Amino acid sequence: xxxxxxxxxxxxxxxxxxxxxxxxxxxxxxxxxxxxxxxxxxxxxxxxxxxxxxxxxxxxxxxxxxxxxxxxxxxxxxxxxxxxxxxxxxxxxxxxxxxxxxxxxxxxxxxxxxxxxxxxxxxxxxxxxxxxxxxxxxxxxxxxxxxxxxxxxxxxxxxxxxxxxxxxxxxxxxxxxxxxxxxxxxxxxxxxxxxxxxxxxxxxxxxxxxxxxxxxxxxxxxxxxxxxxxxxxxxxxxxxxxxxxxxxxxxxxxxxxxxxxxxxxxxxxxxxxxxxxxxxxxxxxxxxxxxxxxxxxxxxxxxxxxxxxxxxxxxxxxxxxxxxxxxxxxxxxxxxxxxxxxxxxxxxxxxxxxxxxxxxxxxxxxxxxxxxxxxxxxxxxxxxxxxxxxxxxxxxxxxx
Numbered sequence: 001x002x003x004x005x006x007x008x009x010x011x012x013x014x015x016x017x018x019x020x021x022x023x024x025x026x027x028x029x030x031x032x033x034x035x036x037x038x039x040x041x042x043x044x045x046x047x048x049x050x051x052x053x054x055x056x057x058x059x060x061x062x063x064x065x066x067x068x069x070x071x072x073x074x075x076x077x078x079x080x081x082x083x084x085x086x087x088x089x090x091x092x093x094x095x096x097x098x099x100x101x102x103x104x105x106x107x108x109x110x111x112x113x114x115x116x117x118x119x120x121x122x123x124x125x126x127x128x129x130x131x132x133x134x135x136x137x138x139x140x141x142x143x144x145x146x147x148x149x150x151x152x153x154x155x156x157x158x159x160x161x162x163x164x165x166x167x168x169x170x171x172x173x174x175x176x177x178x179x180x181x182x183x184x185x186x187x188x189x190x191x192x193x194x195x196x197x198x199x200x201x202x203x204x205x206x207x208x209x210x211x212x213x214x215x216x217x218x219x220x221x222x223x224x225x226x227x228x229x230x231x232x233x234x235x236x237x238x239x240x241x242x243x244x245x246x247x248x249x250x251x252x253x254x255x256x257x258x259x260x261x262x263x264x265x266x267x268x269x270x271x272x273x274x275x276x277x278x279x280x281x282x283x284x285x286x287x288x289x290x291x292x293x294x295x296x297x298x299x300x301x302x303x304x305x306x307x308x309x310x311x312x313x314x315x316x317x318x319x320x321x322x323x324x325x326x327x328x329x330x331x332x333x334x335x336x337x338x339x340x341x342x343x344x345x346x347x348x349x350x351x352x353x354x355x356x357x358x359x360x361x362x363x364x365x366x367x368x369x370x371x372x373x374x375x376x377x378x379x380x381x382x383x384x385x386x387x388x389x390x391x392x393x394x395x396x397x398x399x400x
Contacts, residue, residue: 008304009040017041017290017313020177023384024289024318033318037302043072044311046290050319050326050337052302056312057291057344061299063091064347065292065311069175072311075183078190079174085229086237087350095346101226102234102350105215111357114152114212118358121148122365130369133399134376136392137254138247141366143169146247149358150239155200155213165243167192172244175288176386190236197235201228238351246355248287248382248389250362253277255393256285258375260330267332268367274360277332281359282341283320284330287389290315291343316340373397 013032016022018041023029032039033048040046047053056062067089070080083089087098125145129135147165151158170189173182201217208214216234219226226234257264267273290313295306306312320326320339327334342349349355376396382388 012036012045013039015039015041015046017043017046017385018177020383020385024315025321025384029318030321033322038304041313043313045306045313046318047312047314048318048322050322053314053316053319053340054338054344056293056301056314057340059293059299059301061295061297061306062293062312063296064088064095065294065313068294068311069292073179075174075180077183077187078194079171079186082190082194082233082236083174085233087234088237088347097224098226098230098234099346099350101219101224102216104219105212106350106353107215108353110212110215111353115357115361117152118149118361119365121145121152122362123369126366126369131399134394134396137395138251138390138393141362142247142250142254142390142393145362146243146250146358149246149354150242153212153242153354154216154235154238155204155209155211156196156239160196164193164196164239165247167196168240168243169247171240172248172387176388177383193236193239194232197232197239200235201231241349242351242354244387245287246358248387249282249355250359251390251393252285252287252388253281253359253363254373254395255379255390256281256330258373258395261372261374263330263332264367264373265371267363268371271364271367273332274362274364275356277363278356278359279339280330280332280334280336281363283326283336283339284317286317286320286339286341288341288343288387289317289385291340291347314340316343370395370397 013035015029015032037049037052038045038047047056067084070076070083087095090098122145125141129140135141143165144161147161148158151161151164156164167189170185171193173179174186179186200213204213204217208218217231267277293312293314295308295310298308299306316339325337342352373395374397376394379393380391382391
């Protein structure tokens with residue numbers, strides 16, 4: 001039987017996820033998806049199809065696999081140590097406890113109260129470049145907007161937003177395929193954000209308010225509460241994940257709308273479609289191009305033997321383009337099957353409500369201030385696998 005299973009593996013297509021030149025939107029990857037529900041990679045198996053991804057996200061024999069990312073890259077240091085302690089690397093009772101303690105901070109009441117501030121931030125940034133009819137969308141909108149939103153939520157100083165953005169972006173490099181190349185920057189940024197977290201925690205303990213950060217600092221479940229180290233780790237996770245993924249996702253969304261100007265015009269006429277636009281952007285061009293699971297026991301799935309300790313990379317962006325499941329194209333009015341841009345199962349993204357809210361605000365505000373947007377020169381991109389997005393995105397539009 002093992003020989004049969006090994007033959008199935010050997011016959012599967014190969015995708016080199018370690019190659020920074022790889023695009024998961026390449027025709028060769030789509031061809032691999034048509035050939036097989038899985039592929040071999042340097043990091044383990046990749047899951048390519050939508051149904052299989054949905055099932056495996058919930059499979060009881062799999063745990064969150066991202067805890068092993070530092071080991072895959074053979075890297076230690078402050079980031080690797082923090083990553084191993086973070087909620088994303090915890091399982092079972094430990095993960096459930098952390099999630100239970102911090103969930104009240106994500107209450108809809110607190111998010112709804114901040115929405116007018118999100119709208120004001122988005123409008124202020126866009127109004128600064130709208131008269132010129134051009135901007136670098138990343139530098140002038142996505143980067144400062146994502147950072148200011150998180151600074152507001154976590155009680156970090158707004159004047160420190162540019163520095164915090166740089167640290168969050170540097171930490172985000174650890175989640176790409178070129179982490180080793182940037183290891184010193186990653187660790188320096190991790191230490192710097194620890195210092196900001198300590199300052200914010202101390203400030204809210206001294207002067208509590210009715211806001212997200214106070215709810216996080218005061219989080220408790222009966223007699224249980226986050227200790228100082230857990231609280232510090234959680235704040236750094238929210239800064240890195242909240243800033244880096246949101247700015248990248250906004251940039252990927254803008255790039256999609258540049259290719260589909262009719263959808264941008266529709267959004268300008270009907271800004272109430274902004275929430276639907278967020279979901280379609282995340283389906284079509286997710287910044288997190290795969291989520292990872294690791295087998296905790298031997299099991300069989302669709303005739304394939306999965307062995308204890310084996311890693312599965314669930315390629316959400318590839319699965320969201322599967323023929324027969326999703327109609328082709330980019331359409332913010334379409335009824336779609338569920339996308340997996342926020343993962344799934346017990347490790348479903350903790351901050352998904354924040355991300356959905358602040359991106360929806362941006363996609364409601366921007367089309368009215370940036371009519372008829374076009375590319376204004378070449379963009380600069382992170383590698384198109386791992387965590388991806390534009391580094392710079394020059395855009396021109398009708399000034400108004």
